[in-house]
Amino acid sequence: MANVSVAAEWQLLHNRYYRKPELYPMRWKHIDLGRNKVACAPFGGPVAIIRDDSKIVQLYAESALRKLRIFNCAGIQLAETVWRNPGGRLIGMAWTDDQTLVCVVQDGTVYRYNIHAELLEPNFSMGKECFEQNVVECVFWGNGVVCITEANQIFCISDFKNPKSCKLSDPGIEDLPHCMVVIEPQYTMSGNVEVLLGVGEACVLAVEEDGVQRLGEGVLDGPLQRMAVSLDGKWLAAFTHDGRLLVLTSDLQKTILDRECESALPPQQLAWCGMDSVLLYWDDMLLMMGPDGDPVRYFYDEPVVLIPECDGVRILSNTSMEFLQRVPDSTVTIFRIGSTSPAALLYDALDHFDRRSAKADENLRLIRPSLHEAVEACVDAAGHEFDISRQQTLLRAASYGQAFCSNFNRERIQEMCRLLRVLNAVRSPEIGIPLSIQQFKLLTPPVLIARLINAHQHLLALRVSEYLGMSQEVVIMHWACSKITASLNIPDATLLEVLLDKLKLCKGISYAAVAGHADKIGRRKLAAMLVDHEPRSSKQVPLLLSIGEEDTALIKATESGDTDLVYLVLFHIWQKRQPLEFFGMIQARTQARDLFITYARCYKHEFLKDFFLSTGQLNEVAFLLWKESWELGKNPMASKGSPLHSPRTKLIDKAHSLFAETKEHTFESKAAEEHAKLLKIQHELEVSTKQAIFVDSSINDTIRTCIVLGNHRAALKVKTEFKVSEKRWYWLKVFALATTRDWVALETFSKEKRPPIGYKPFVEACVEADEKAEAVKYIPKLADPRERAEAYARIGMAKEAADAASQAKDGELLGRLKLTFAQNSAASSIFDTLRDRLSFPGVS
Known part of the structure; x- marks a missing residue:
């Protein structure tokens, strides 16, 4: 008997059973769907209701203020708010995928509410043309909307999360279409929304952003009054001008179903029930039609709203919420x-x-x-x-x-x-x-x-x-x-x-x-x-x-040990606080201070100088100034102007004065002072010689360059200014004269007085210049016989080398010299004779 009572609730549409259980008796009061605009969210979502201002209705005991009210599917009110939005009559409203209520008014303004009836900011518009032409109808899907204006122009917002309005192609019609549906972008070849318009001809206009197509010519024999697209975008259900229900492919190239309906008046609502049947609703009757068999009729004495779902249709009336669905196969078998x-x-x-x-x-x-x-x-x-x-x-x-x-x-x-x-x-x-x-x-x-x-x-x-x-x-x-x-x-x-x-x-x-x-x-x-x-x-x-x-x-940030976080905080505080306040914050925190100094050394010298000054680190400021002077030296423009007042020397002078403030940096102070003095002299030399070859060279190189250029007076001045020792002076002058191959001057210089460095540098300078004849002048003056022997050997004079070696009485020296002349048999014999005469046992 239980099986009989369950199946007794079913209706047979050809060979398929359908059932329509009541989900809820509605708990709201004094709600007449016929007097209101209604928006129902799919997947059992909320229901939004607002009085329809396009209809003349009798106000019972309710306020004259229009209220937007939101209910759940059982008619329990979730929220309400007074409708205060300007912009003209409300044209349409619907729920998006994320359950945001979208309302489009006559001037094209779009208002959004959450499920608690709270207005979401910002509002946005369908565009200037919509504002000027007035919206007359809109169709929603997922997260988008399409509107048509009084001028028969179509505008689209494809995603409310990125509300950019775009105008679709001009359909080129004079009268408003009988019906309008949308094929969602996910189901079109172009990936853009496609709008189907039922116009007063035996065809349908498919309007996209890049063109308009005429569909159904030769398939349709008259205009369509109502249309509904299946949830998968593949099929189109349509009600014709002469009272027939058509089911066609969405491109209108093939008719799947063509059946007579019981009324030639267009239904108020047309909806798919899953993928197996189509529902048509008139004032008092809901008609369900399938591919075959007699239609199923449901009679209502109150208005209803059809809410398509993936597996059926929810039917909302003033008193109940029902769910019309095909009976599952497993339920049928039982x-x-x-x-x-x-x-x-x-x-x-x-x-x-x-x-x-x-x-x-x-x-x-x-x-x-x-x-x-x-x-x-x-x-x-x-x-x-x-x-x-x-x-x-x-x-x-x-x-x-x-x-x-x-x-x-x-x-x-x-x-x-x-x-x-x-x-x-x-x-x-x-x-x-x-x-x-x-x-x-x-x-x-x-x-x-x-x-x-x-x-x-x-x-x-x-x-x-x-x-x-x-x-x-x-x-x-x-x-x-x-x-x-x-x-x-x-x-x-x-x-x-x-x-x-x-x-x-x-x-x-x-x-x-x-x-x-x-x-x-x-x-x-x-x-x-x-x-x-x-x-x-x-x-x-x-x-x-x-x-x-x-x-x-x-x-x-410092406790975390993450340098990126520390820098994030440092830069934030740097921008927000005064410099002295910022310096005080980081001074006590070693890691933050060190990271700041590392960064500022590379990019913010002036700010770093302020930091060091504020913390009394004058030596660090001096080092920065000194570094800046070297950086200036890389810029050719920095050396121009008066050599005594160049920017570089000023920086070094400042560094010298700062180093002088503390006893711990006496060396740096003296070095900076001498650097500035040298830089000034080098500037003077470049000005007098008109050759940019002195600045940033060492004292030795400066003296050597002066001698090479023949400016001995300038070389002596540098020697005197920087207290260059006599030994260094002789070394520099000897090799400088050899570089210029001024052998006469070199000989004269050697005879001025006994050189403090001896005559060995004179010999080496001549040998390096490959002037053996000049070297011979100085070798005899070498006091050490070993040095004489080696010097003679370097210029290839074997006999003289042997004589000097014999005076030294050094067996090891004789062996080295013999190896030097190994290729010369005559020279080798000289060393052999000398060995025999002196009877050195270790020479062979």
């Missing part, structure tokens, strides 16, 4: 009148088992080969049921059959129980989200949880997340932010305890994000208290900066 399928027998076996009848065992034996399929059918049918008692009975039947079915996945029933608990929880009238199992799978659990928390159903969202094994962080975060917003009168310390009690439930939760929300609504002290609990410095430090806690941010 509850169809006279069914003897294994699933039906298993369901019947449970009834016999409950009544302790032996017939239960008989049924099980009959279906044992198909027991697996019977159990699966019962589980699947339970998932499609809205009636909780019927869900329980079907799952009990599945569990009863599973006990005798060894190869059935035992987790399947547990999964279905878990899923149905979630669905039943959100279907309760207080929540009012009547999702079917197919809708739930398409929507996905994360989206459902997001919708619950947006509706401030945090406790249920938390329990669902926990039950489905999902992260609870997003729920707790949203609850915390909402709690802060709603608790403006609660003291910070009290509210902090409440928040921490819940936030600690979720490991790794972002305290910084919650603190950021607190700061955003003006609770800076609470934000500072919250951010102190954030363990991740990378999130903690930026927020501390944003709420003005620079000192704390610098401490946390």
